[in-house]
Amino acid sequence: xxxxxxxxxxxxxxxxxxxxxxxxxxxxxxxxxxxxxxxxxxxxxxxxxxxxxxxxxxxxxxxxxxxxxxxxxxxxxxxxxxxxxxxxxxxxxxxxxxxxxxxxxxxxxxxxxxxxxxxxxxxxxxxxxxxxxxxxxxxxxxxxxxxxxxxxxxxxxxxxxxxxxxxxxxxxxxxxxxxxxxxxxxxxxxxxxxxxxxxxxxxxxxxxxxxxxxxxxxxxxxxxxxxxxxxxxxxxxxxxxxxxxxxxxxxxxxxxxxxxxxxxxxxxxxxxxxxxxxxxxxxxxxxxxxxxxxxxxxxxxxxxxxxxxxxxxxxxxxxxxxxxxxxxxxxxxxxxxxx
Amino acid sequence: xxxxxxxxxxxxxxxxxxxxxxxxxxxxxxxxxxxxxxxxxxxxxxxxxxxxxxxxxxxxxxxxxxxxxxxxxxxxxxxxxxxxxxxxxxxxxxxxxxxxxxxxxxxxxxxxxxxxxxxxxxxxxxxxxxxxxxxxxxxxxxxxxxxxxxxxxxxxxxxxxxxxxxxxxxxxxxxxxxxxxxxxxxxxxxxxxxxxxxxxxxxxxxxxxxxxxxxxxxxxxxxxxxxxxxxxxxxxxxxxxxxxxxxxxxxxxxxxxxxxxxxxxxxxxxxxxxxxxxxxxxxxxxxxxxxxxxxxxxxxxxxxxxxxxxxxxxxxxxxxxxxxxxxxxxxxxxxxxxxxxxx
Numbered sequence: 001x002x003x004x005x006x007x008x009x010x011x012x013x014x015x016x017x018x019x020x021x022x023x024x025x026x027x028x029x030x031x032x033x034x035x036x037x038x039x040x041x042x043x044x045x046x047x048x049x050x051x052x053x054x055x056x057x058x059x060x061x062x063x064x065x066x067x068x069x070x071x072x073x074x075x076x077x078x079x080x081x082x083x084x085x086x087x088x089x090x091x092x093x094x095x096x097x098x099x100x101x102x103x104x105x106x107x108x109x110x111x112x113x114x115x116x117x118x119x120x121x122x123x124x125x126x127x128x129x130x131x132x133x134x135x136x137x138x139x140x141x142x143x144x145x146x147x148x149x150x151x152x153x154x155x156x157x158x159x160x161x162x163x164x165x166x167x168x169x170x171x172x173x174x175x176x177x178x179x180x181x182x183x184x185x186x187x188x189x190x191x192x193x194x195x196x197x198x199x200x201x202x203x204x205x206x207x208x209x210x211x212x213x214x215x216x217x218x219x220x221x222x223x224x225x226x227x228x229x230x231x232x233x234x235x236x237x238x239x240x241x242x243x244x245x246x247x248x249x250x251x252x253x254x255x256x257x258x259x260x261x262x263x264x265x266x267x268x269x270x271x272x273x274x275x276x277x278x279x280x281x282x283x284x285x286x287x288x289x290x291x292x293x294x295x296x297x298x299x300x301x302x303x304x305x306x307x308x309x310x311x312x313x314x315x316x317x318x319x320x321x322x323x324x325x326x327x328x329x330x331x332x333x334x335x336x337x338x339x
Numbered sequence: 340x341x342x343x344x345x346x347x348x349x350x351x352x353x354x355x356x357x358x359x360x361x362x363x364x365x366x367x368x369x370x371x372x373x374x375x376x377x378x379x380x381x382x383x384x385x386x387x388x389x390x391x392x393x394x395x396x397x398x399x400x401x402x403x404x405x406x407x408x409x410x411x412x413x414x415x416x417x418x419x420x421x422x423x424x425x426x427x428x429x430x431x432x433x434x435x436x437x438x439x440x441x442x443x444x445x446x447x448x449x450x451x452x453x454x455x456x457x458x459x460x461x462x463x464x465x466x467x468x469x470x471x472x473x474x475x476x477x478x479x480x481x482x483x484x485x486x487x488x489x490x491x492x493x494x495x496x497x498x499x500x501x502x503x504x505x506x507x508x509x510x511x512x513x514x515x516x517x518x519x520x521x522x523x524x525x526x527x528x529x530x531x532x533x534x535x536x537x538x539x540x541x542x543x544x545x546x547x548x549x550x551x552x553x554x555x556x557x558x559x560x561x562x563x564x565x566x567x568x569x570x571x572x573x574x575x576x577x578x579x580x581x582x583x584x585x586x587x588x589x590x591x592x593x594x595x596x597x598x599x600x601x602x603x604x605x606x607x608x609x610x611x612x613x614x615x616x617x618x619x620x621x622x623x624x625x626x627x628x629x630x631x632x633x634x635x636x637x638x639x640x641x642x643x644x645x646x647x648x649x650x651x652x653x654x655x656x657x658x659x660x661x662x663x664x665x666x667x668x669x670x671x672x673x674x675x676x677x678x679x680x681x682x
Contacts (some may be wrong), residue, residue: 015490119497119520127466134456136463139636144477144625148618149634157350159642161455182456183519217459282484289480298485300475304493 005030008319011068012091016309017316024313024320029056034064042068043078046085057087057319062097063222070097080106087322092302092314093117093173094252096225100334111318111330113311114171118261120307122176124300125250128274129165129181131295132246133158133218135272138292156271156293160184166216167211168233169223169251170196177220178203189215192278209233213240218248225252235260244271250301253279265291276301341366344655345389347404348397348427352645353652360652365392365659370400371385374412380406382419393423393655398433409438416442423658425649426668429453429638432561432588436670447654447666452647453638456594458512460637461556461586463499464610465517467631468582469494469554474628492607492629496520501604502552504545504569505559505587506532513556514539524550545569549576554584559644561588562670571596580607588635589615612637 004274005027014021025031032052035043045052054076058079068075071088073146075100081086088110090098095112103163131137134157142151165181167174167190175198178188181201189204190196191212199205209232213219219241223229233247234257241247247270249256258279264270267290272293281299288294289321302311318328343366350357361367372378382388396407405411407424412435415421424434426448439446459537467473503510503519510586511532514524518538525540526532527548535541542548545568547553555577558654559565570593571669572584583606585592594615600606608629614620617635624632638647 004466037680120495123466123470123496123520124472126462127470127472130463130466133538134459134463134636134640136460136633136636137473139629139633140473141480143620143632143634149636149639152634152636154636154639154644155641157636157640159455159640162642180519181518184459240440241548284479284484295476296479297472297487298479298490300470300472300485303485303488303490304470304495305491306495308490 006056006323007032007052008323009034009052009055009058011058012058012064014037015125016305017312020309020313021316024316025323028320028323034068036068039075043075046078050283051200053082054084056083057089058085059089059156059315059319059320060089060098061091061315072099073102076102076106076108076275079108087111087319088330089315089319089322089328091311093121094224095332096252100332103164103196104335109322109327109335111315111322111328112332113314113318114330116311116314117302117307118172118176121173121250121301122180122305124297124302125173125177125222125248126180126278126296127276128248128250128276129218129220130160132248132272132274132293133160133163135293137295141278141292160186162186163217164189164215166190166206166212166219167203168212168219168221170194170199170203170234171222173250174220174222175199175203186218209237210240213237216240216241216245217244220248221251222257223251223255225254230254231257233257233261238264238270241270244268246270246272246274246276250276253281255278258285262287265294340390341367342659343391344395345388345391345421346370346395347400348395350395350648350652352641353648356535356649357652359655361659364495364656365370366390370403373403375404379411379414379418382421386518388419390420392420392659393425393561394421394598395425395427395651395655396434397427401433407434409435411435412438412442412444416444423447424652425654425655425658425664427647429457430588436668440671445658445664446668447651447664448668449647449650450666452506452511452650453643456640456643457509457586457637458516460612460633461509461513461558461584461610462516463554463587464543464584464612464631464633464674465554465582466496468608468610468629469499471629473631477628483671485629489508490536496521496522498554500525502526502542502548502555503547504528504555504557506535507558509586510556511539513558515636545573546576549573552577552579552581556581556584557587558601558644559587559591561590566590567593569597571599574600575605577606579605580612582606584607584610586612588619589613594621598623601630606674617632653674 006029008029009032090112161184164187170192171191195205274295276297321328345368347370424446431448471493498518500523506526506528531541610631612633658664
């Protein structure tokens with residue numbers, strides 16, 4: 001290995017794509033694995049002569065936050081300080097753990113892995129839609145508690161076919177979910193900041209969140225977490241929904257006002273919620289567990305080996321392309337305007 | 340006096356329609372018996388079921404009067420005027436149709452009424468088994484977040500091969516839902532189905548189906564030729580790590596062979612809505628956390644119940660009005676000389 005090769009830092013261990021990583025960077029860069037137990041150690045390592053000195057790009061996974069925290073202003077500033085780090089290849093569709101605006105100011109580019117997660121996350125949302133409408137998770141609890149189906153009321157369970165699914169945010173995941181439920185078919189409507197050019201003709205645009213809520217039997221959230229999407233679905237939106245509606249959230253917990261959602265569950269305005277994400281993971285508000293009809297997954301959105309390998313390779317490929325061509329494909333929208 | 344029809348199991352979703360459908364045609368009587376002997380002795384003069392010519396039947400009535408086995412059918416045929424049993428539901432394995440055939444009692448079911456609901460349940464079980472969703476939810480509810488969930492044991496649905504045994508209404512509906520991903524879909528039925536989409540590939544034996552499928556899903560009715568149809572040999576023909584789904588009837592599968600395959604990891608998980616001895620569930624099944632176990636609610640939704648009740652009552656009404664109802668079960672179509680039978 002040549003010591004003159006650039007170095008890249010794996011920040012949040014690879015689980016699946018070790019072989020692919022070797023092949024991608026063979027002859028291009030040396031791979032260094034971030035082994036800092038805490039933030040001070042990480043920051044010290046970035047300094048001249050430190051163990052991460054000379055890093056030009058970083059592969060990042062959210063698991064690294066357990067040790068060094070999120071990529072906030074402090075970390076971004078330290079990366080900028082090195083003068084060498086120019087690319088953060090984040091593994092995941094959501095990059096709310098990276099201060100991308102600070103990155104923009106400091107001249108560091110950020111890529112994510114759009115598309116790689118669409119199928120797995122949309123499948124998770126489909127599971128939640130079915131389970132909420134049909135009370136399947138509740139049914140399985142009943143069986144496992146030894147009461148078979150005696151606590152269930154089939155009058156509460158509804159067919160998926162023919163109901164209206166409202167999709168908030170018709171990006172890759174939302175579009176993929178639309179496609180999967182169209183097989184039943186469900187009636188699919190959506191609202192996004194912009195009308196989507198990719199939307200099929202059976203996927204109807206409505207021009208406000210409120211209108212979306214008013215028409216939906218099931219509301220499914222597919223917007224990234226940003227300042228302007230925090231509590232995007234709050235008391236007003238939930239009460240605009242019909243009584244007995246369902247909310248499914250596979251995006252980020254903070255997109256919903258959890259207190260308003262729990263109030264609506266308590267008074268029956270919402271018949272159930274299907275959640276894969278929570279405001280303070282891995283903490284789950286214990287009041288959510290009091291409703292047996294809720295379906296509560298522990299942030300499984302993309303967790304399966306096929307998708308995870310795919311995502312690791314996609315993130316690493318962005319980093320490889322940056323090294324080879326100066327730019328990776330999946331630059332996040334906030335940074336695209338700079339180029 | 341109007342003929343009477345007896346509801347063996349209550350109508351829950353279409354009570355208004357019930358009144359309209361039989362107004363001026365038949366008198367509705369309700370099951371009041373709490374034992375089989377009371378039931379069979381109540382059709383005589385002065386009895387609560389006197390004058391009954393047809394029965395509406397739900398499986399729930401077995402709790403009071405038992406299954407419609409041969410002795411019950413013989414007694415009905417020999418001592419009452421009942422000549423039609425309108426079963427509410429697709430499955431009619433709780434009725435001894437051979438005894439009905441001998442004695443000239445016809446049986447209708449409600450094919451199609453719960454196809455969508457049951458295919459949806461099967462889709463749910465498939466998603467849950469491949470992705471370990473139900474296991475993950477139990478982990479969250481028990482306070483351990485996603486431990487012991489392991490992504491290495493889970494898979495995307497897209498691109499896997501789904502093997503469907505029995506391409507009737509439910510099997511076709513499930514194929515259609517799974518095709519959205521898409522999955523590769525193969526099937527085996529007693530005969531090659533007609534008007535099947537070209538992406539749905541016929542294989543010529545159960546063995547071949549098992550050899551190719553990542554997920555095997557069962558959609559055959561329970562009868563003498565299908566009981567134990569999936570046994571040790573078929574399960575071991577599946578690839579190691581395959582998934583077995585059953586939303587048809589528990590006895591189609593040799594449960595002991597299935598549990599052995601779960602124990603040694605040949606089957607990675609099973610998704611079940613049906614069991615050989617419901618409502619009993621073999622406690623060993625509960626020891627495999629990756630399995631998804633529903634309490635026979637595949638066909639249960641408000642919409643499916645409504646459709647099923649209307650369809651069963653429609654069959655009953657047609658019999659009372661014209662002597663022959665719709666939806667006679669295949670085994671009995673021969674009995675009335677129908678050429679529409681598939682057998």
